[in-house]
Amino acid sequence: MTRRKRDPLRPLTKEEQRALNSLSRCRAAPAAEVTRAAILLAVAGGADYQAAAEAARRSGDAVARLVARFNAEGLDALRPRHGGGRPIQYDQQARQRILREARRKPTPEADGTASWSLSALKKALRAAPDGLPSVSTYTLWQVLHEANYTYQRTRSWCPTGQAVRKRKAGAVAVTDPDAQPKKS
Numbered sequence: 001m002t003r004r005k006r007d008p009l010r011p012l013t014k015e016e017q018r019a020l021n022s023l024s025r026c027r028a029a030p031a032a033e034v035t036r037a038a039i040l041l042a043v044a045g046g047a048d049y050q051a052a053a054e055a056a057r058r059s060g061d062a063v064a065r066l067v068a069r070f071n072a073e074g075l076d077a078l079r080p081r082h083g084g085g086r087p088i089q090y091d092q093q094a095r096q097r098i099l100r101e102a103r104r105k106p107t108p109e110a111d112g113t114a115s116w117s118l119s120a121l122k123k124a125l126r127a128a129p130d131g132l133p134s135v136s137t138y139t140l141w142q143v144l145h146e147a148n149y150t151y152q153r154t155r156s157w158c159p160t161g162q163a164v165r166k167r168k169a170g171a172v173a174v175t176d177p178d179a180q181p182k183k184s
Contacts, residue, residue, distance in 0.1 A: 006068075007067060007068040007071060008067070009040070009044055009070070009071065010071050012044050016075060017044075019037075019075055020037045020041050020075075021041065024037040030080075033078045033079060035058075036066055036078045037078060038055075039052050039053075039055075039056050039063055039066060040066065040067070040070055040078075042055060043063065049063040049064055090132070090135070090139060090143070095143050097125075097130070097132065098125065098132070098135070098139075098143045098144075099144075101121060101125055101131075102116060102140075102144060111123075111124050118137040118140050118141060119137060122135055122136070125140075148161070148179070161176035161177075161178075162176075
């Protein structure tokens, strides 16, 4: 006889059911998300926590925690959270601030440079009143690469796969559709 569940799985909406079915069969999604979707579908189908745990090679307590988290957060419960280590210091707003500064054309009088290097960008962000006083060049490099920016021969940071070409009719922006596969 199994013990009574403290937090049983709530009824799934049609959208949640569709999303879980799709994700559980997806081969391109992260394995953790696929496994969690399969566990939730098994529990929703009537399996007890222990049977769902054995099928996914997890513990019954892990399934119970996943169900409780799904009841509270919905489909967001499928995505892994921060996995430990140092806490995330720069949130999405700070990352957007870094990208805004990198997109801005530097002024030689104010910034002391005509093109951004990581150290010049770091100096500008640390000095700005709404800037980031302790940002490092490594953090800047990470944020720029996550946003598909690379350091070009022109000594500037540009979005990967985008270029401005001179044509007879004038300057034309050209985008490479295979930029992401080439980068990997």
